[in-house]
Amino acid sequence: MGERLMQKNVLEQLTLLASVIKWTCYASVVGALVGLGTKGFLDALAWTSSQYGRMPAYYLLLPATLLASAVLVRRLAPDAEGHGTEKVIEAVHQRMGRIPLMVVPVKLAATVITLAGGGSAGKEGPCAQIGAGLASAFASLLRLNDVDRRKIVICGISAGFATVFGTPIAGALFGVEVLVLGHMFYDVLFPSFVAGIVGYHVASQLGVAYPAHVNASIIAVSGWSFAEMIMLGIWCGLIALLFIEAMRLGHRLFQNLHCHYALKALLGGLLLVAIGRFGSTGYLGLGLESIDAGLRGAVLPSGAAFMKAVATSITLGSGGSGGVVTPIFYIGTAAGNLFATLFHEPMVATFSAVGMVAMLAGAANTPIAASVMGIELFGAGIAPHAAVACMVSFLIVGYRSIYPSQILGMEKSSSLKVKTGKPLAQFEASTVEQEVVIPRLVARGAKMVKDRKRWKR
Numbered sequence: 001m002g003e004r005l006m007q008k009n010v011l012e013q014l015t016l017l018a019s020v021i022k023w024t025c026y027a028s029v030v031g032a033l034v035g036l037g038t039k040g041f042l043d044a045l046a047w048t049s050s051q052y053g054r055m056p057a058y059y060l061l062l063p064a065t066l067l068a069s070a071v072l073v074r075r076l077a078p079d080a081e082g083h084g085t086e087k088v089i090e091a092v093h094q095r096m097g098r099i100p101l102m103v104v105p106v107k108l109a110a111t112v113i114t115l116a117g118g119g120s121a122g123k124e125g126p127c128a129q130i131g132a133g134l135a136s137a138f139a140s141l142l143r144l145n146d147v148d149r150r151k152i153v154i155c156g157i158s159a160g161f162a163t164v165f166g167t168p169i170a171g172a173l174f175g176v177e178v179l180v181l182g183h184m185f186y187d188v189l190f191p192s193f194v195a196g197i198v199g200y201h202v203a204s205q206l207g208v209a210y211p212a213h214v215n216a217s218i219i220a221v222s223g224w225s226f227a228e229m230i231m232l233g234i235w236c237g238l239i240a241l242l243f244i245e246a247m248r249l250g251h252r253l254f255q256n257l258h259c260h261y262a263l264k265a266l267l268g269g270l271l272l273v274a275i276g277r278f279g280s281t282g283y284l285g286l287g288l289e290s291i292d293a294g295l296r297g298a299v300l301p302s303g304a305a306f307m308k309a310v311a312t313s314i315t316l317g318s319g320g321s322g323g324v325v326t327p328i329f330y331i332g333t334a335a336g337n338l339f340a341t342l343f344h345e346p347m348v349a350t351f352s353a354v355g356m357v358a359m360l361a362g363a364a365n366t367p368i369a370a371s372v373m374g375i376e377l378f379g380a381g382i383a384p385h386a387a388v389a390c391m392v393s394f395l396i397v398g399y400r401s402i403y404p405s406q407i408l409g410m411e412k413s414s415s416l417k418v419k420t421g422k423p424l425a426q427f428e429a430s431t432v433e434q435e436v437v438i439p440r441l442v443a444r445g446a447k448m449v450k451d452r453k454r455w456k457r
Contacts, residue, residue, distance in 0.1 A: 035202025063269030065117025084129030121322020166210030182410025233392025250313030268318020332359025
């Protein structure tokens with residue numbers, strides 16, 4: 001009996017060891033492919049941006065660049081439309097990670113065209129979609145089953161996020177946290193870590209440079225700073241909610257226009273030209289200069305968050321291609337910056353940094369990945385502040401997300417009963433059974449007063 005038990009334990013350990021070796025190999029290949037893909041994408045983006053940047057009013061070409069992006073996506077790969085991470089989440093949930101390989105070059109080209117011309121979008125969505133597309137092709141090459149294909153595609157998401165921002169741990173966590181609101185895929189956590197770390201290393205070795213944002217001026221944890229971070233989390237959660245609704249509104253308005261998609265792209269381009277001409281070109285493109293300025297402690301315009309949200313909504317709603325995380329970083333930085341200005345806080349850079357990750361936590365429903373990203377980008381000293389603000393922002397947003405294909409997996413409050421297991425896109429106010437606490441307390445108090453009067457009689 002003892003010998004049989006020993007054999008069983010040995011077999012169990014050998015099986016687990018074989019699984020670790022298997023997923024180390026698979027995830028390493030995916031990470032290397034994504035690192036190569038990210039390097040190619042960032043090089044193409046840098047070259048085209050430098051070419052357009054030499055022109056005095058490059059943003060005047062936005063109608064043409066958005067039109068080119070829309071035509072490219074519609075004709076060659078409709079799955080590359082919009083912000084790429086959303087399409088990947090949809091593929092993971094609905095098609096077990098099957099993504100056409102054609103999406104990779106089309107998404108790369110369409111996003112480069114959009115961003116180089118001044119469209120307001122991000123660079124993480126294309127990298128996530130490129131990574132997931134390459135991972136899906138790799139799975140097809142090996143003829144893997146659907147479950148393993150799904151895991152490999154999630155590794156592609158993680159590696160794409162890790163390589164574009166230089167945050168391997170946060171990237172891995174983002175890939176396993178963004179799919180289902182309130183749940184993490186622990187069975188994919190190890191390969192996601194491997195893919196993110198390998199992808200980051202490959203991209204770094206190929207020459208991708210990541211900015212160092214470590215902030216030495218961190219607020220000491222105290223009662224007041226703790227309260228401030230809760231307030232900042234509420235502030236960022238509300239702004240994240242406004243950004244989500246702005247994106248929905250932009251998509252719906254352009255979708256309801258009864259005209260050819262080419263005319264929608266031209267209209268979107270003209271609106272962005274107006275923002276660049278009468279507002280500021282700082283709201284166009286990636287907006288990295290404004291993010292860096294805010295993280296250095298410079299005071300940004302008070303309407304920067306709103307204008308960036310409008311520009312991003314127009315860009316992606318009218319046919320442009322790109323991600324949403326870089327705009328989220330911009331809006332979060334501006335939100336934290338404005339919060340510090342309103343409260344006359346001297347450490348503007350710290351509030352901008354916490355606002356940046358708190359905005360991501362709320363808009364994408366990824367508080368753990370956002371908190372870890374804050375640590376990777378700004379140092380361990382920011383951890384308590386980032387964690388509190390990220391969790392509060394995540395709760396304040398409620399059951400909404402910048403990624404409507406996310407599956408609802410938890411209740412954020414026991415007083416809001418919701419039906420889990422469905423995409424957030426199908427979530428409606430009618431599905432919430434509200435436990436109206438305050439009116440119940442008032443009614444209970446009135447009943448107690450009434451009973452007391454009755455006893456006195």
